[in-house]
Amino acid sequence: xxxxxxxxxxxxxxxxxxxxxxxxxxxxxxxxxxxxxxxxxxxxxxxxxxxxxxxxxxxxxxxxxxxxxxxxxxxxxxxxxxxxxxxxxxxxxxxxxxxxxxxxxxxxxxxxxxxxxxxxxxxxxxxxxxxxxxxxxxxxxxxxxxxxxxxxxxxxxxxxxxxxxxxxxxxxxxxxxxxxxxxxxxxxxxxxxxxxxxxxxxxxxxxxxxxxxxxxxxxxxxxxxxxxxxxxxxxxxxxxxxxxxxxxxxxxxxxxxxxxxxxxxxxxxxxxxxxxxxxxxxxxxxxxxxxxxxxxxxxxxxxxxxxxxxxxxxxxxxxxxxxxxxxxxxxxxxxxxxxxxxxxxxxxxxxxxxxxxxxxxxxxxxxxxxxxxxxxxxxxxxxxxxxxxxxxxxxxxxxxxxxxxxxxx
Amino acid sequence: xxxxxxxxxxxxxxxxxxxxxxxxxxxxxxxxxxxxxxxxxxxxxxxxxxxxxxxxxxxxxxxxxxxxxxxxxxxxxxxxxxxxxxxxxxxxxxxxxxxxxxxxxxxxxxxxxxxxxxxxxxxxxxxxxxxxxxxx
Numbered sequence: 217x218x219x220x221x222x223x224x225x226x227x228x229x230x231x232x233x234x235x236x237x238x239x240x241x242x243x244x245x246x247x248x249x250x251x252x253x254x255x256x257x258x259x260x261x262x263x264x265x266x267x268x269x270x271x272x273x274x275x276x277x278x279x280x281x282x283x284x285x286x287x288x289x290x291x292x293x294x295x296x297x298x299x300x301x302x303x304x305x306x307x308x309x310x311x312x313x314x315x316x317x318x319x320x321x322x323x324x325x326x327x328x329x330x331x332x333x334x335x336x337x338x339x340x341x342x343x344x345x346x347x348x349x350x351x352x353x354x355x356x357x358x359x360x361x362x363x364x365x366x367x368x369x370x371x372x373x374x375x376x377x378x379x380x381x382x383x384x385x386x387x388x389x390x391x392x393x394x395x396x397x398x399x400x401x402x403x404x405x406x407x408x409x410x411x412x413x414x415x416x417x418x419x420x421x422x423x424x425x426x427x428x429x430x431x432x433x434x435x436x437x438x439x440x441x442x443x444x445x446x447x448x449x450x451x452x453x454x455x456x457x458x459x460x461x462x463x464x465x466x467x468x469x470x471x472x473x474x475x476x477x478x479x480x481x482x483x484x485x486x487x488x489x490x491x492x493x494x495x496x497x498x499x500x501x502x503x504x505x506x507x508x509x510x511x512x513x514x515x516x517x518x519x520x521x522x523x524x525x526x527x528x529x530x531x532x533x534x535x536x537x538x539x540x541x542x543x544x545x546x547x548x549x550x551x552x553x554x555x556x557x558x559x560x561x562x563x564x565x566x567x568x569x570x571x572x573x574x575x576x577x578x579x580x581x582x583x584x585x586x587x588x589x590x591x592x593x594x595x596x597x598x599x600x601x602x603x604x605x606x607x608x609x610x611x612x613x614x615x616x617x618x619x620x621x622x623x624x625x
Numbered sequence: 626x627x628x629x630x631x632x633x634x635x636x637x638x639x640x641x642x643x644x645x646x647x648x649x650x651x652x653x654x655x656x657x658x659x660x661x662x663x664x665x666x667x668x669x670x671x672x673x674x675x676x677x678x679x680x681x682x683x684x685x686x687x688x689x690x691x692x693x694x695x696x697x698x699x700x701x702x703x704x705x706x707x708x709x710x711x712x713x714x715x716x717x718x719x720x721x722x723x724x725x726x727x728x729x730x731x732x733x734x735x736x737x738x739x740x741x742x743x744x745x746x747x748x749x750x751x752x753x754x755x756x757x758x759x760x761x
Contacts, residue, residue, distance in 0.1 A: 537691065538691065539665055539666075539691055539692050539693055539696075540693075541693035541694060542641070542692065542693050542694050542696075542697060545630055545633075545641065545693070545694040548630050549630050549638070549642070567665065578662075578663040578664070578665070579662045579663060582662070582663075582665040614647070615644060615647055615689060615690055615691075615697055616667075616689060616690065616691040617658075617667060617668075617669045617689035617690070617691060618662060618667065618691050
């Protein structure tokens with residue numbers, strides 16, 4: 217049996233999406249910037265996709281910038297904002313995706329920004345109050361992910377957005393007051409709001425994506441996590457905010473992202489968001505069943521991340537006394553694909569920064585496995601996975617010197 | 626689906642799936658514990674040494690390992706390499722020999738074979754210290 221439980225890593229292109237994108241790789245190959253018919257077919261399909269995504273996010277189509285994926289959207293969001301400031305301060309979290317984390321670290325290293333990295337609580341959720349406390353005079357950007365890619369925790373985006381709006385109101389009042397005191401002229405030119413970016417790459421299929429409801433100014437999307445191909449993503453940028461391009465060249469994407477558009481990818485992304493179902497109870501029910509059975513039937517297992525504030529497709533377990541890569545390898549040998557926070561499974565030698573930030577325990581980080589379900593995951597697949605997991609965990613615990621006697625029999 | 630298992634040789638997978646000489650020895654002559662669960666690798670090797678024809682022979686070896694597939698496979702193959710060898714012969718076994726016996730390891734996993742060599746060295750030193758202590 218082949219069981220794919222790594223949908224947070226990537227997902228297959230949905231057949232309805234493939235059907236709609238295919239002509240744009242073949243006969244509809246026109247460059248959208250060309251004025252003849254073939255070009256205009258491409259232009260029109262981009263415009264239509266942009267409207268679909270705007271509907272999905274409840275924003276203006278002109279507020280959508282297509283990118284090469286989530287990583288570029290994150291890079292563009294942060295750089296596009298900070299470019300306009302002298303030594304600005306950014307607040308982000310220690311559990312962000314590397315696309316945000318390493319962008320911030322780079323800006324810090326090159327002296328372009330000051331950055332505060334907030335630690336999550338033990339269940340992997342960022343506290344709104346911690347963000348509020350970290351705000352300084354030169355804070356211009358807060359970037360907090362919507363759903364964590366490893367432990368699936370859902371961050372309080374709406375609460376953060378509303379808190380920032382309140383802060384901004386205060387800043388506006390203060391700046392007006394200063395102006396009145398200093399020059400007796402009412403001018404709010406000195407007012408500098410804080411912008412709020414969220415990386416919603418893991419959230420799009422399962423969470424509320426209305427940017428007005430969320431009170432966000434920038435939001436990143438990725439195609440290949442929701443049934444579109446790799447190589448396409450989008451960034452929502454609120455109209456009113458100062459924003460600079462990172463990619464220089466042609467005038468594509470309202471001058472905010474140069475380069476001939478990935479027409480097939482854009483069309484696919486439009487279709488993929490259209491296909492997102494309003495009800496997600498099926499995946500959540502199956503995931504709950506999975507978590508409950510694993511916690512009940514395998515001894516010495518912990519769930520990583522909050523049970524309550526959790527994306528419906530994510531289950532991340534810490535199997536005590538054994539190491540992640542050896543679990544993954546065994547799973548792979550029986551046809552199950554999952555992923556690990558363990559360093560040994562990747563090229564880097566450091567254990568997962570997310571598990572380290574949430575639990576500060578390297579042994580836990582080394583012994584954890586992430587399973588992420590998709591729309592087509594079946595109960596049969598989950599039952600098969602649980603049965604195999606039981607055998608694998610028991611076997612590896614027999615090999616491990618850390619296993620206590622009572623778990624060896 | 627790209628298999629992680631395809632990164633490893635058949636021999637590594639075989640030792641990983643069917644580890645030889647796993648467990649503990651009653652009254653071992655020497656033991657070597659190396660690595661650290663914080664780093665993701667912990668290996669314990671135990672050896673039984675007996676005098677035969679004036680030679681110190683490793684008559685049994687057992688291991689317990691917390692670690693990745695390569696760490697488990699290198700521990701397993703190490704026990705096969707040393708059982709029946711004299712202490713002097715065992716001292717000459719290097720991590721390179723371990724890697725060769727497994728038909729190679731991916732570059733990122735070579736450090737596991739170093740761990741095996743260290744565990745062996747430590748177990749031999751422990752055995753030698755134990756025998757000197759017993760003589761006194």
